Each structure stands twice: as structure tokens, then as C-alpha cells.
Amino acid sequence: MYEHDVIVVGAGGAGLRAAIAAQEAGADVAMVSKLHPVRSHTGAAEGGINAALRDADSWEDHAYDTMKGSDYLGDAPAVEALCKESPEEVIRLEHWGMPFSREDDGRVSQRPFGGLSFPRTTYAGAETGHQMLHTMYEQVVKRGITVYDEWHVMDLAVTDEDDPADRTCHGVVGYDIQTGEVSGFRANNGVILATGGMGQVFDHTTNAVANTGDGVAMAYRAGVPMEDMEFIQFHPTTLPSTGVLISEGVRGEGGILYNSEGERFMFEHGYANNDGELASRDVVSRAELTEVNEGRGIEDEYVHLDMRHLGEERILDRLENILHLAEDFEGADGLTEPMPVKPGQHYAMGGIETNEHGETVIDGLYAAGECACASVHGANRLGGNALPELIVFGKRAGRHAAGEDMGEAEIETGRSGEWEPADYEFEVEVGETGGRGPAAADGGAVATDADGVLAAAVDRASERVETLLARSGRNHAEIRSKVQKTMTDNVNVFREEPGLKETLFDLREAREEYKDVAVSDPSRTFNTDLIHTMETRNILDIAEALTMGALARREFRGAHWRKENQIRDDENWLKHTLVSWNDGEPELWYKPVILEGENKVYEPKNRSY
Amino acid sequence: MSTQIPQQTDESGETETEPEAASKGEERRAEKRRRAAQERERRQAEEAEKAAADEETVELKVFRYDPEIEGKQEPRFDTFHVPFTKGMTVLDALMYSRDTYDSSLTFRHSCRQAVCGSDAMFVNGGQKLACKTQISDLEQPVRVEPLPHADVRKDLVVDMEHFYEQMEAVEPYFQTNEYPDGELEEQRQTRENREKVKMSTRCIWCSACMSSCNIAAGDNEYLGPAAINKAYRFAMDEREGEEIKQKRLEIIEQEHGVWRCQTQFSCTEVCPKDIPLTEHIQELKREAVKNNLKFW
Ligand SMILES: Cc1cc2nc3c(=O)[nH]c(=O)nc-3n(C[C@H](O)[C@H](O)[C@H](O)COP(=O)(O)OP(=O)(O)OC[C@H]3O[C@@H](n4cnc5c(N)ncnc54)[C@H](O)[C@@H]3O)c2cc1C
Ligand code: SF4
Ligand code: FES
Numbered sequence: 001m002y003e004h005d006v007i008v009v010g011a012g013g014a015g016l017r018a019a020i021a022a023q024e025a026g027a028d029v030a031m032v033s034k035l036h037p038v039r040s041h042t043g044a045a046e047g048g049i050n051a052a053l054r055d056a057d058s059w060e061d062h063a064y065d066t067m068k069g070s071d072y073l074g075d076a077p078a079v080e081a082l083c084k085e086s087p088e089e090v091i092r093l094e095h096w097g098m099p100f101s102r103e104d105d106g107r108v109s110q111r112p113f114g115g116l117s118f119p120r121t122t123y124a125g126a127e128t129g130h131q132m133l134h135t136m137y138e139q140v141v142k143r144g145i146t147v148y149d150e151w152h153v154m155d156l157a158v159t160d161e162d163d164p165a166d167r168t169c170h171g172v173v174g175y176d177i178q179t180g181e182v183s184g185f186r187a188n189n190g191v192i193l194a195t196g197g198m199g200q201v202f203d204h205t206t207n208a209v210a211n212t213g214d215g216v217a218m219a220y221r222a223g224v225p226m227e228d229m230e231f232i233q234f235h236p237t238t239l240p241s242t243g244v245l246i247s248e249g250v251r252g253e254g255g256i257l258y259n260s261e262g263e264r265f266m267f268e269h270g271y272a273n274n275d276g277e278l279a280s281r282d283v284v285s286r287a288e289l290t291e292v293n294e295g296r297g298i299e300d301e302y303v304h305l306d307m308r309h310l311g312e313e314r315i316l317d318r319l320e321n322i323l324h325l326a327e328d329f330e331g332a333d334g335l336t337e338p339m340p341v342k343p344g345q346h347y348a349m350g351g352i353e354t355n356e357h358g359e360t361v362i363d364g365l366y367a368a369g370e371c372a373c374a375s376v377h378g379a380n381r382l383g384g385n386a387l388p389e390l391i392v393f394g395k396r397a398g399r400h401a402a403g404e405d406m407g408e409a410e411i412e413t414g415r416s417g418e419w420e421p422a423d424y425e426f427e428v429e430v431g432e433t434g435g436r437g438p439a440a441a442d443g444g445a446v447a448t449d450a451d452g453v454l455a456a457a458v459d460r461a462s463e464r465v466e467t468l469l470a471r472s473g474r475n476h477a478e479i480r481s482k483v484q485k486t487m488t489d490n491v492n493v494f495r496e497e498p499g500l501k502e503t504l505f506d507l508r509e510a511r512e513e514y515k516d517v518a519v520s521d522p523s524r525t526f527n528t529d530l531i532h533t534m535e536t537r538n539i540l541d542i543a544e545a546l547t548m549g550a551l552a553r554r555e556f557r558g559a560h561w562r563k564e565n566q567i568r569d570d571e572n573w574l575k576h577t578l579v580s581w582n583d584g585e586p587e588l589w590y591k592p593v594i595l596e597g598e599n600k601v602y603e604p605k606n607r608s609y
Numbered sequence: 610m611s612t613q614i615p616q617q618t619d620e621s622g623e624t625e626t627e628p629e630a631a632s633k634g635e636e637r638r639a640e641k642r643r644r645a646a647q648e649r650e651r652r653q654a655e656e657a658e659k660a661a662a663d664e665e666t667v668e669l670k671v672f673r674y675d676p677e678i679e680g681k682q683e684p685r686f687d688t689f690h691v692p693f694t695k696g697m698t699v700l701d702a703l704m705y706s707r708d709t710y711d712s713s714l715t716f717r718h719s720c721r722q723a724v725c726g727s728d729a730m731f732v733n734g735g736q737k738l739a740c741k742t743q744i745s746d747l748e749q750p751v752r753v754e755p756l757p758h759a760d761v762r763k764d765l766v767v768d769m770e771h772f773y774e775q776m777e778a779v780e781p782y783f784q785t786n787e788y789p790d791g792e793l794e795e796q797r798q799t800r801e802n803r804e805k806v807k808m809s810t811r812c813i814w815c816s817a818c819m820s821s822c823n824i825a826a827g828d829n830e831y832l833g834p835a836a837i838n839k840a841y842r843f844a845m846d847e848r849e850g851e852e853i854k855q856k857r858l859e860i861i862e863q864e865h866g867v868w869r870c871q872t873q874f875s876c877t878e879v880c881p882k883d884i885p886l887t888e889h890i891q892e893l894k895r896e897a898v899k900n901n902l903k904f905w
Contacts, residue, residue: 035719035725091793103800106799209718
């Protein structure tokens with residue numbers, strides 16, 4: 001058993017920032033991460049980080065763009081916190097030595113990005129995330145913060161009360177990948193989940209193989225609702241064979257999209273007459289797929305992204321990394337030919353429900369970064385808005401968990417405020433997965449003190465590992481690919497009712513199969529078979545919540561397009577979707593969106609670019 | 610050192626289980642192991658047969674070792690036949706082998722786009738990132754081994770602790786005495802200076818360079834190319850100022866620092882991020898000499 005004031009789960013951008021903030025606020029912090037920090041997926045971010053740094057720009061404009069980009073599903077208090085605090089946070093990174101690209105006068109460079117009314121995307125070449133991740137890890141080393149790397153967190157240690165709002169989180173259970181040891185990590189002040197994205201729910205994704213949504217699923221099983229899960233961002237420019245991302249920076253610098261007939265379709269087919277290639281991501285993704293579906297795609301699959309006209313010098317200066325990616329992963333030379341691109345899963349707007357301080361409904365449990373949903377991105381995230389989210393909300397969660405007073409939160413969590421039950425009948429029964437039952441402390445002796453809760457959680461986890469290793473049964477890989485396939489077939493950029501229902505059936509089947517899952521590698525040393533098996537359970541839970549939300553939401557908003565309902569329906573659907581895990585099965589409900597900001601109300605307008 | 614790896618508690622690594630249950634579990638696991646091994650052999654034989662009939666198959670010879678598992682304690686090579694697809698990388702082939710034939714096949718990987726640095730391996734006798742290496746560029750059979758000069762934990766996974774320690778030994782964090790006045794004011798950096806450090810900041814800590822270096826292999830305390838490159842990244846950054854640069858030069862000038870490098874260029878050859886490592890080491894040597902002359 002290990003003990004610290006604050007335990008941060010995950011060591012990507014959000015986790016590192018949270019750990020630094022908690023340490024600065026005086027806490028003894030430890031990070032527990034299944035990957036060594038510098039291997040986290042934040043390192044893959046390319047394009048840049050938004051912050052209103054210039055006199056001609058303002059945080060208010062950034063907030064307005066973000067609310068509009070979110071298709072009015074962002075919560076204003078969170079959006080305003082993001083936009084107000086990101087300039088200071090970006091400059092802090094610069095003070096920590098982050099090698100940003102520079103202007104002639106030595107200031108950090110900014111470039112235009114989709115959906116922004118000012119070129120406020122600050123960047124470090126086309127490797128912004130790599131530089132940010134390493135810069136923050138350097139600060140963690142400098143401060144001597146404890147890092148338990150290659151520890152897979154299996155579960156949260158949460159008290160067993162009926163109402164999630166009465167539960168307390170006392171720590172986590174970790175599995176040491178290198179030795180097979182199962183151990184408790186007690187957090188005296190708080191646990192911060194910063195486990196990143198869930199791209200592995202789909203089979204064509206820009207996300208790392210480790211992005212399996214573990215934190216979201218763990219919080220969900222402990223009683224925290226998943227919020228707005230149906231809103232998945234599909235990035236319009238990923239390489240067709242691998243899903244490797246070609247940054248929006250290419251279009252920001254002037255890259256052009258062509259169909260097989262050589263038409264600049266964003267303009268010529270009227271998808272975005274003002275902003276063309278720089279319309280927001282959902283708009284461009286749909287445009288590309290429409291071109292392919294109407295027979296104007298290349299090899300019936302993709303379109304071309306051309307940057308040759310930018311000239312070698314500019315490409316090498318600002319987009320060099322893109323040249324390498326296109327060459328290494330698709331064999332295309334961006335200097336002499338257009339690059340093939342198609343939409344791919346990229347970002348989860350939804351996640352663990354939190355308020356603007358990173359708090360969840362469970363006492364002592366926080367979340368920040370891509371796994372969290374403070375509701376800054378709503379139905380669609382603007383490019384360059386995830387990286388500032390990591391540092392702003394990582395910092396906020398870290399401080400709060402360390403005990404700093406941050407005032408009353410405006411966003412309510414759980415069912416404490418106004419909410420409405422869903423009126424959707426699911427034809428297929430969704431529910432229980434083999435392994436463990438419903439509530440957090442289910443199965444163990446009911447304990448209320450921290451040590452008891454932790455001990456019970458460790459016992460449960462050890463037993464689960466033991467069972468998976470000892471029995472024979474199905475391999476997780478089969479189940480995982482079944483989930484990925486049905487999600488990609490039906491819960492993609494375009495969605496329609498029959499397909500969504502089919503996916504729920506498939507997922508139900510996959511859940512049944514998962515009850516027999518077993519690990520065939522019996523070793524305790526670096527057993528990745530076991531880790532992947534545990535991750536698959538998380539993928540299942542997330543896929544299901546996502547599909548339920550998508551099926552029930554009969555409108556078109558942001559990234560969520562429905563064939564049957566191609567209009568945004570503010571009257572009925574200007575609200576957040578929540579899925580809670582109750583008594584062994586998921587339950588859907590809704591809560592209102594907060595459009596009222598500090599000085600203004602963000603009235604929903606039609607989104608056109 | 611901030612990274613902390615607790616020691617394994619006992620031989621089997623089991624904790625908190627009743628002794629009886631443990632031995633039962635052990636029995637069951639032994640039985641499972643036997644069955645899994647049979648199944649593996651059967652599937653591989655089947656695949657080899659298919660391979661003989663089908664030319665579009667890649668033959669992989671993969672190093673296997675597990676300190677815990679009977680039959681794997683003696684290192685061996687397993688052969689996998691993988692159907693070839695366009696654009697297939699070594700990582701793709703390994704993942705296919707694992708998911709199709711033997712789920713105990715173990716290797717690190719995550720981003721599959723050459724940024725996380727976790728899948729450096731020894732492929733056909735050279736240090737490579739598996740995810741960045743196209744099968745079509747390789748001679749067959751493709752031989753995949755763990756990085757040389759590091760302890761093997763299991764199959765293709767090596768112990769990275771020593772590498773991390775060396776990286777952290779050079780005070781790898783920005784230090785400066787001069788902060789701008791305003792909170793929102795940057796420490797300006799010229800384009801030229803940013804250009805100068807640019808390549809050095811691209812390191813993904815894959816450890817390929819360290820593994821390829823003869824000096825590092827012979828001298829366990831040698832900082833190694835990656836750590837020296839990290840020192841270069843800061844020493845050359847104009848924002849840190851002269852005083853701190855001085856301190857940095859002292860670190861890399863220590864007994865097991867830059868002077869050990871014999872300019873064999875093997876690190877530069879293998880670096881997947883094309884960092885001119887040898888050149889950076891040479892430049893630091895020159896800086897150190899200049900710096901010492903100054904004090905004569
Ligand atoms: C290719 C790509 C390019 C992008 N480009 C941009 C961009 O230009 N601008 C922008 O704003 N955004 C961009 N994004 C989005 C942004 O990079 C991500 O949203 C963000 O980096 C996520 O950071 P994070 O800290 O939340 O998670 P991650 O960086 O993914 O870190 C997750 C951490 O959690 C750990 N973890 C996960 N599960 C467990 C577990 N069970 N136990 C222990 N540890 C666990 C992992 O080891 C890891 O350390 C991009 C995303 C991708 C995929
Ligand atoms: S310098 Fe190059 S080879 Fe060495 S660790 Fe860094 S990226 Fe890998
Ligand atoms: S998998 Fe990340 S570098 Fe290869």
C-alpha cells in the first residue's frame with residue numbers, strides 16, 4: 001500500500017499539470033500511470049494551443065468562438081474559465097522553457113485554426129503536444145514528484161453509499177505491469193483522473209493504442225455519470241491506412257482539399273462558402289464523406305489534401321513533421337504530391353461529468369483532460385482547444401484536490417440540480433458485464449473507513465486478476481475488434497436509427513462474450529494480455545453509453561449527425577446527455593446547459609462558416 | 610530519481626491470496642500453460658502450411674523469453690507467418706501475430722506514429738522503431754529482438770530504468786534567473802536560437818541511440834547520447850543565460866560525460882528522429898574547451 005495526499009492517475013498533459021499544481025499548493029503528490037509519462041498520447045498533438053495572447057484579441061472572443069463551436073452545448077462557466085486562464089498558462093509553459101515557434105520579434109508565433117475569429121493558435125512546429133508533454137515532465141522531474149510508471153490502475157476505492165453524491169473516494173487500486181503486484185494507493189486528499197481519450201472504441205482512430213477510456217469507465221462504475229458521450233469528433237484529415245493524423249495546421253497554413261475531379265469541393269459544392277477548408281471539423285468531415293459517397297472520392301475512400309503550393313521553405317519551417325508522417329506512414333511525399341486523407345475518430349467531447357473545478361459528484365474524486373467533461377467543447381471541439389483544457393483544468397483540479405479554496409462552483413454535478421429522465425425505450429437490454437457487479441464497493445464487506453474501503457477494493461481486484469489468469473475462455477482481441485467494427489460501421493460521422501440499434505445488439509452480444517473472457521498468458525511479468533483484457537471491459541462500457549446517447553438524441557448538433565433529424569432542435573435537445581450506472585445497468589437522463597456567462601448570455605445562433 | 614518502481618514482493622508476485630488458493634491457482638495455471646502451448650503450436654503449424662501455399666506472407670522470427678514461465682526461461686525464437694498488406698509495419702506484424710496466434714507475445718507500443726518512443730527494437734540487426742519500419746523495406750525472414758545492451762524483462766520488453774536515470778542525471782529542466790516583468794510577457798527567443806535547439810528537442814526517449822553505442826555498452830556510467838543531447842538542448846538555449854550554461858557544461862564534462870564519446874556515429878545513424886547526436890556531442894566538447902580556455 002502506498003499513501004500520498006493527492007494521487008493523479010495518468011501522466012499526459014492533464015495529469016502532469018495537475019500534479020505540478022497540487023505540489024505547488026503544498027500537497028505530497030504521486031502520479032500513477034500505465035505508460036511512462038513521456039509515452040502519453042499528448043505527445044502526438046501537432047497543431048497547437050489556443051490562447052488570446054495579443055492585444056487585438058480577447059478572451060471574450062475566444063469564449064464566443066468556443067460556445068459557437070460547441071453548437072451551444074458548452075457550459076459557459078467552464079468555457080470562460082478556459083479562455084480567461086489559457087493565456088497565463090501558455091506563457092507559464094513558455095517560462096518553463098517550452099520551445100514554441102517564434103516570430104521575428106522573438107514572441108511566440110500564432111496561426112489560424114478552424115472556427116477561430118483570430119489566429120490565436122500558438123504552436124511549436126507541428127509537434128506542439130510533444131514539446132508540451134516533455135516540458136511539463138521536466139518540471140515534474142525538477143520537483144521530484146513521485147511517479148509510479150507502468151502501473152495500470154484497475155479501480156477506484158469508493159465508499160458504498162446508495163447515492164453517488166454521498167460516496168467518498170479514498171484512493172485507487174493499481175496493478176504493477178512489471179511484476180504483477182496488485183496494490184492500493186491511498187489518497188488522503190483526492191484522486192485526479194487524467195487518463196485521456198477512448199479512441200480504441202473505434203477501429204479507425206488518431207488515438208494511441210493505450211487510449212481505452214479507462215478513467216471514464218472506472219468513474220462510471222463508481223457512480224459518476226458519463227456526460228455527452230455521443231459527441232465524438234471525427235478529424236477530417238487522417239491517413240487512410242493507419243488513422244495517423246495530418247494536423248489542421250496544414251489547412252491553417254493554406255492547404256487545400258480536392259476531390260477526384262480536382263474540384264475544391266468545400267467551396268465548389270457549397271459546404272462552407274466563407275471558411276472553406278477552415279470550417280469546423282464536423283463540417284469538413286461530413287463534406288469529405290459526402291464527396292466519397294457521391295462517387296467523387298479517390299479509390300472510393302478518401303480525398304486529397306494538397307500543400308505543395310505553400311512552398312518547401314514554409315512547409316519545412318512550420319509543417320516538417322507532416323512531411324515525415326505522410327512519408328513514413330503512407331509513402332506520400334507532401335512536397336511533390338497531394339496527401340490522401342479521410343475522417344477518423346479523434347477526440348471525445350464527452351467524458352466524466354465534472355464542474356469547472358474538476359470535481360465529480362463523488363467526494364475526493366476529480367477528473368481533468370480528455371477523460372473529463374467540464375463541458376468546454378459541447379457538441380464539437382475547436383482545434384487547438386484541447387491542449388489549453390489540459391493545463392487550465394489540470395491546474396484547477398490539482399489545486400482543488402490539494403485543498404485550495406476555489407469558491408463555489410456554478411456547474412452542478414450529479415442529480416443534485418435540475419434533471420429529467422430520458423423517455424427512450426431501448427429494445428435491447430443493456431447491462432451487466434462479467435467480472436464485477438454494479439456499485440463501487442459491491443461484493444466486498446461494507447466498509448466506511450478509508451483503509452477498509454481500500455483493502456476491500458484491493459481484494460476484489462486481486463481476485464479478478466487471479467480468476468482471469470487461472471480460467472480458460474475467450475480472448476479479448478476478438479471481442480475488442482467486434483466492438484470497434486460495429487462502432488465504426490454505425491456510430492460514425494453519419495448515424496441512423498437502424499444502424500445504432502444494430503450496434504446496441506452487437507454490444508450486448510459482446511458483453512455476453514466478455515463474461516467468458518480469460519487471459520491465456522499466465523505470467524505475472526509484463527502481462528499485456530491481461531492489461532488488454534481489462535481495457536476491453538472499459539471499451540465495452542464506453543461504447544454502450546455512447547451508442548445509447550446517440551440513439552436517444554434525435555437531432556443534429558455539432559458532431560452528432562442523424563439521418564432522420566437533420567436539424568438542430570434547441571427546443572427539445574439543448575441539454576446534456578448523462579448515463580449513470582445503476583443497479584447493474586446503464587440509465588440515461590438529461591440536465592440543462594448553462595449558457596449564461598459572466599457578462600453575457602450566449603444565445604444559440606445558427607452555426608455557419 | 611523520481612520514478613519509483615517498488616520491488617516485487619515474492620517469487621510469483623502474488624499477494625493477498627490464501628496459500629491453498631494460490632497453489633490451486635498455480636495448478637490451474639500450469640494446466641492452462643500446457644494447453645496454450647499446444648494450441649499455439651497447432652495454429653502456427655497451420656499458418657506455416659498456409660504460408661507455403663501463399664507468397665504474400667511475411668515470416669517473422671521473434672525473440673521470446675519470460676523469466677517465470679517454464680519453457681520460456683531459455684531464450685528462443687518463435688516463427689510467425691503474417692499475411693502481408695500494403696503499408697504494413699513491423700509493429701503491425703507483431704500485433705497481428707499477438708492477436709491471432711499468441712496473445713502472450715509481449716512488446717511495448719502505444720502511439721504507432723513514432724512519437725511515444727516505446728517500441729524501439731532490434732530489427733534485422735539494427736535499432737528501429739517498429740511502428741516506423743515498413744516490412745517492405747526489410748529482408749525476410751524479419752528478425753525481431755529486444756534492444757541490445759539492456760536487460761530483457763520479457764520477450765521484446767527491456768528494462769528502461771538505466772536509460773531514464775541517465776536522462777534525469779543532466780538536470781533536464783529549464784533553468785533561468787531572468788524572468789520577464791509581466792506575468793503575460795514571454796522570454797523572447799530569436800528564431801535562429803530556436804532553430805539551433807530545434808532538432809535536439811525532438812528526442813522521444815526511445816533509447817535506440819544508447820543501445821547502439823559501444824561506449825555506453827562498455828561503461829555503464831557513461832551519460833550516453835540521449836542524455837548529452839538533452840544537456841545540449843538546454844545549454845544552447847539562449848534564454849537560460851551564461852551562468853547556468855556554465856553549470857551545464859560542468860555536468861557534461863564530468864568523467865563519464867562528453868569526453869567518452871569516440872565519434873563512431875552509431876547513435877546518429879539509428880536515431881528515428883534524425884537528431885544529429887554526434888554533432889551535438891562534438892559541439893558541446895568545443896564549448897567546453899572554449900569555456901576552459903576562458904578561465905586560463
Ligand atoms: C494525433 C492527435 C493530435 C492532436 N492535436 C491537437 C492539437 O493540435 N491541439 C489540441 O488542442 N489538441 C490536440 N489533440 C487532442 C489532445 O492532444 C488530447 O486531447 C490530449 O493530449 C489528451 O491529454 P490527456 O492528458 O487528457 O491524456 P493523455 O495524454 O492521453 O494521457 C493519458 C494518461 O493516462 C494514463 N492512463 C490511461 N489509463 C490508465 C490506467 N488505467 N491506469 C494508469 N494510467 C492510465 C496513460 O498512461 C497516460 O499517461 C490531438 C490529439 C491527437 C490524438
Ligand atoms: S536521441 Fe534519438 S535515438 Fe536517442 S532516445 Fe532520443 S529519439 Fe531515441
Ligand atoms: S508506438 Fe509510439 S513510437 Fe512506435
